[in-house]
Amino acid sequence: MVERVYGLLAEFDSPEALTAAARKARDAGYRRLDAFTPFPVEGLARILRLPRPTISWAGLIGGFSGGGFALLMQCYTNYDFPLNVGGRPLYALSAFAVVMFELTILFSALSMIIAMLWQNGLPRLNYPLFAAKRFHLASKDRFFLCIGAEDEKYDEEQTSAFLQQAGASSVELVPQ
């Protein structure tokens, strides 16, 4: 018998079976739900009531800081070392536009990808679910639903029976 339990992992054959089971689990009052799929399954986030991702804000902030940084940098270097090139303006926005654009894209893209990894809690080397025997199929052609042990309604036998009933082809207890 395992001491501490992460949750129960149920395996399904298709995305449709998974979404149907996730909806049932939601309706049955389970809240600590997570699904594991080989590719993004449409509508799953809505059924699991996942919060809307906020990556776009990270991208927006990153973009503004990149553009602002580039503008300040170029203005400062021209202020600190003014070079008269045929009487052309020192603070030439049209000439600064290229580097501003590039750094806007650079900061924005990098901050979105870093935000994505950060919010996902990655990179990490191990995770309790990796100990599950059939979990390696989650990157191939099987679809998994996990009900966490911290769920208020969680009960090892009842929840297991519920998942079997919902059409799972296997249900596994995952140790913490």
Added chain:
Amino acid sequence: MSDRSADILPVRQSMGGISDQLTGIPLHFPVERRWLIAMLFASLLLLMLMVSVVVLFAEGVGIWGINIPVNWAFAIHNYVWWLGIGHAGTLISALLLLTQSEWRNSLNRFAETMTLFAVVCAGIYPVLHLGRPWYIYWMFPYPATMDVWPQFRSPLEWDIWAVLTYLTVSFAFWYTGLIPDLAAARDRATKRSWQIFFGITSLGWRGSAAHWQRWSQAYRLTAGLAVPLVVSVHSEVSLLFASGQIPGWHSTIFPPYFVLGAAFSGFAVVSIIAVSLRSWFGLYNLVTDDHLDLLGMVLLATGLMTAYGYVFEVFDALYSGDAHELQTLADRLTGAYAWTYWGAIIFNFIPLQALWWREVRRTGWALLLISIAVAIGMWLERYMILVTSLYRDFLVSSWSKFTPTFWDWSTYFGTIGLFLVPFLIAIRVIPLISIFETEELLHEEKEKTHG
């Protein structure tokens, strides 16, 4: 085009089968011998580049054929050529992702890999051309004891920011798309060394619904940024030319002309790689004749747009009525380097016309030959743009010729090794077709056929 993608993959294959097939390529490499022969050839080219670079650093750029007035030749010419090739990878993976043309799913991974290494090949050229490459850090704004800063009003300074940004964003985008597939390879791996390698590189990805949701948003938005980035990078490259007042360069058609030419040459190289890899690894079930058909159409379309650039360039010179512009035009059509102009026209646009026929587009070897012609044609075009504008300067007394030396050629062929070696390593160690995107597409197709 998206409506055609409805049945681009044969539906009579299983998701698990695709996953096994694609992860099996790095894990149980099927064509070890052919790969080693290709690697040997590529390494020899890379060795040639190393020798050329050592000689260059020891002797200086005088070993090349460049001199006043043609002081920009192979270095910038090949820089533009390589960078242009790289752009198709980003366009395929980012632009076609946003337009939901799902046929890209079989092509995007190796197209993006191609982008990365083509940009590296491009990126080393301006450094080699510097003359004193150990001062490359002068390009960056750092508080120097000399109290000077880089000149941000110069296109040469924009260049390094554009190329480094492009390289970094391409890498980040490529890697983000790769994470789920590295996890798939990790889960299939049975040998300890592969488990460790994919275990670390997959960053602990587990395919959680919440993760996928954030991942999709980040991936799509990065794709949205990558598309204008491509356009900006090659426009910026064209500004290296167009900002100067050299006849034949000083034209507003240059930015779109360069971007379209870049896409044209890049799609040609993507076609070369697609045809080669699918016959090499037997991927006929994933890179289908329909894919080649679409690639052929894109190649034809970008080729015709590039041809429009040629026409407009001539019009531009005639319409300006400027004596020197007209002289450069005459030099291009009939001068000492007329072979580059007519070579570009013939290689770029004559074989291309065969792509109007569906059977040609769907025949691997025909598409391959046409694409090779385009790569050569675009190489000649960059040669032509560089040399024909420069060799007859404003000052008649400084008119001269450019002849590439042995070291020009050895450096150029060497960069092909610099491209091939990491590319071959990449197809050896990573899934060369996106597994999860192919599975997703297959699932959608199956859903449609079931009703």
